[in-house]
Amino acid sequence: MGPALAVGDVNGDGKKDLCVGGAKGQPCAIYINEGNGQFSEKKIPVSWIMPCGDVRAIFADLDHDGDLDL
Numbered sequence: 001m002g003p004a005l006a007v008g009d010v011n012g013d014g015k016k017d018l019c020v021g022g023a024k025g026q027p028c029a030i031y032i033n034e035g036n037g038q039f040s041e042k043k044i045p046v047s048w049i050m051p052c053g054d055v056r057a058i059f060a061d062l063d064h065d066g067d068l069d070l
Helices: none
Strands: 005-008 017-020 029-035 038-042
Touching: none
Parallel strands: none
Antiparallel strands: 005 017, 017 029, 029 038
């Protein structure tokens, strides 16, 4: 089914950042938009690694605290 892909402003700077889902036992990758087509990878905590592959992802403020959740 392929990896998940989600787009959202993770750090609140007004630029769209990316999340690419990981394979089974691998973390997803978050890429922060630095502008001018440049992205930097944000390290994901080991505790976030799922026992199955990520095939769906969405950024939304699920807990209504003003920031995006994955």
